[in-house]
Amino acid sequence: MLDDNKILTLANGERIPMSEQCKMVFEVENLNNASPATVSRCGQIYISPNDLGTTALYEGWCQLRALVRSQD
Numbered sequence: 001m002l003d004d005n006k007i008l009t010l011a012n013g014e015r016i017p018m019s020e021q022c023k024m025v026f027e028v029e030n031l032n033n034a035s036p037a038t039v040s041r042c043g044q045i046y047i048s049p050n051d052l053g054t055t056a057l058y059e060g061w062c063q064l065r066a067l068v069r070s071q072d
Contacts, residue, residue, distance in 0.1 A: 006018040018024070031039050 006020065006022070008016040008018055008024075010016070031042065034042075
């Protein structure tokens with residue numbers, strides 16, 4: 001859990017302070033065991049199975065390459 005004081009608390013009780021510049025993204029299958037405080041801080045993104053796969057990765061890579069080349 002990451003609280004408002006930017007301290008990451010692990011399942012074993014270890015507490016890790018994070019800097020103000022640190023940003024984290026967690027990917028979880030579900031929030032079944034999360035506390036209400038954790039759930040209230042979560043942002044959720046749904047990605048359709050049709051949007052996943054190698055085609056989407058390849059298209060994203062091509063767009064990134066085109067962007068990098070246009071900035072050179």
